[in-house]
Amino acid sequence: MFKQTLEPVVKYDLLSPEFYAAPNATLHQMRAEDPVYWHPQLESWILTRYNDIHSVIRDARFSVDRGGQIGKGGSPRVSDKLNFCNRYFAQWMVFCDPPRHTRLRTLAAKAFTPQLVDSLHSNIKRFANELLNAVQDIGRMEVIRDFAVPLPALVTAGMLGIPKEHIDDLKCWSTNIFMLFGAGFATDSVVEATYHSLVECIKYFDELIVQHRSSPSGDLIDQLLATGDQESILSEEELTAMCITLMVGAYETTTYLISNGLLALFRHPDQLQRLRENPLLIDSAVEEFFRYSGPAFSVVRRAIEDIQIGGKCVQADQKIYCILHAANLDPARFPDPDQLDIGRKDNRHLGLGQGIHFCLGAMLTRLEAKVAINAIVQRFRDLRLDTDELTWMPNLAIRGLYSLPVIFEA
Numbered sequence: 335m336f337k338q339t340l341e342p343v344v345k346y347d348l349l350s351p352e353f354y355a356a357p358n359a360t361l362h363q364m365r366a367e368d369p370v371y372w373h374p375q376l377e378s379w380i381l382t383r384y385n386d387i388h389s390v391i392r393d394a395r396f397s398v399d400r401g402g403q404i405g406k407g408g409s410p411r412v413s414d415k416l417n418f419c420n421r422y423f424a425q426w427m428v429f430c431d432p433p434r435h436t437r438l439r440t441l442a443a444k445a446f447t448p449q450l451v452d453s454l455h456s457n458i459k460r461f462a463n464e465l466l467n468a469v470q471d472i473g474r475m476e477v478i479r480d481f482a483v484p485l486p487a488l489v490t491a492g493m494l495g496i497p498k499e500h501i502d503d504l505k506c507w508s509t510n511i512f513m514l515f516g517a518g519f520a521t522d523s524v525v526e527a528t529y530h531s532l533v534e535c536i537k538y539f540d541e542l543i544v545q546h547r548s549s550p551s552g553d554l555i556d557q558l559l560a561t562g563d564q565e566s567i568l569s570e571e572e573l574t575a576m577c578i579t580l581m582v583g584a585y586e587t588t589t590y591l592i593s594n595g596l597l598a599l600f601r602h603p604d605q606l607q608r609l610r611e612n613p614l615l616i617d618s619a620v621e622e623f624f625r626y627s628g629p630a631f632s633v634v635r636r637a638i639e640d641i642q643i644g645g646k647c648v649q650a651d652q653k654i655y656c657i658l659h660a661a662n663l664d665p666a667r668f669p670d671p672d673q674l675d676i677g678r679k680d681n682r683h684l685g686l687g688q689g690i691h692f693c694l695g696a697m698l699t700r701l702e703a704k705v706a707i708n709a710i711v712q713r714f715r716d717l718r719l720d721t722d723e724l725t726w727m728p729n730l731a732i733r734g735l736y737s738l739p740v741i742f743e744a
């Protein structure tokens with residue numbers, strides 16, 4: 335007698351290395367055939383049309399509160415650790431709905447001001463130049479390791495008053511913490527790594543905040559402390575969580591905006607030449623990098639009531655992956671979406687989100703990417719890719735490469 339297997343049929347594979355290597359064809363196919371698709375393995379809806387995603391991420395009937403399910407997976411052996419991580423993440427503004435979100439965002443926005451970002455400009459330039467000086471005579475570098483990781487790490491450390499010698503530890507914790515978000519189903523080792531890094535990170539920031547209380551130095555943590563105290567709106571635990579949110583938000587994204595943007599230029603030498611000849615195009619070029627290959631691959635929402643999307647009934651409590659990368663390649667919104675055009679007009683991509691959760695670090699990350707990409711492109715002649723093999727991280731939250739080796743004229 336045959337045993338019948340009732341494995342769910344997965345029409346579109348969103349979890350294999352092949353998908354991450356070249357996701358566009360699958361996403362175009364999904365958008366054309368089944369733009370509101372139930373993915374049985376992810377137990378979630380997958381949206382790929384610009385208009386659907388634009389509406390959902392602005393609609394209060396879709397919550398960012400994932401009901402304790404931000405990270406999933408792991409065996410029963412690690413379930414306590416997973417629950418700890420999920421309880422902690424649930425405090426972050428990006429996972430809170432109003433009114434709690436409004437309170438946290440208002441406070442963060444009072445400290446993380448455009449003036450603060452402006453004041454970082456000269457440091458960003460200096461760090462970028464120092465990092466490029468170090469490789470100038472060698473004629474080669476691994477962009478991610480040598481430039482795109484250390485640059486935002488140095489900038490963020492300066493902004494939060496973190497001593498330089500602690501940057502490597504923080505980067506490592508931040509990467510481990512981020513792994514759980516986009517893992518789909520995390521393995522035990524991912525849960526373990528996230529848990530241990532989170533515990534270390536909480537301890538680190540708790541201590542840093544105590545130091546800042548006794549001897550303020552005028553950085554972002556001091557601003558957060560001052561605003562929080564004045565308006566009595568932030569507990570100690572919330573303050574630590576806010577610092578970790580800002581650190582993870584800053585460390586794990588700008589790196590891949592810089593490296594994905596450079597890769598896009600290597601694959602379109604005419605656009606690389608165009609930028610080299612017109613450095614002022616950098617503003618629209620960076621917006622195009624967000625659209626064409628932005629690092630925020632998807633964001634997740636949970637329906638709080640039954641809602642129709644594109645003729646399908648999304649039931650209360652079901653999860654929805656809004657694939658920002660697919661929205662940004664939707665031909666109904668962007669003419670020639672697969673074409674990189676660094677001078678593109680009307681480029682309202684969703685690469686930084688939309689609505690009340692629109693990226694708090696948008697101004698900073700744009701500034702860092704502009705300085706970084708122009709610094710490399712203007713400085714190095716004959717800059718090109720030095721490999722045929724590129725490996726993308728298997729992650730639904732973030733789109734980024736493991737490494738990007740390049741060569742140039744020394």
Ligand code: HEM
Nearest residue numbers: 427428583584587588591630633686687691693694695699
């Ligand atoms: C290329 C770089 C970046 C990208 C692609 C990016 C992307 C995003 C996206 C898509 C969201 C919305 C999430 C959602 O709707 O669920 C978001 C929110 C957020 N981002 Fe960024 N981000 C970047 C850099 C940064 C930086 C540098 C910081 C901090 C210094 C930061 C801090 C935040 C915070 C705190 C939120 C939550 C805002 C809220 O919930 O109100 N991000 N980001």
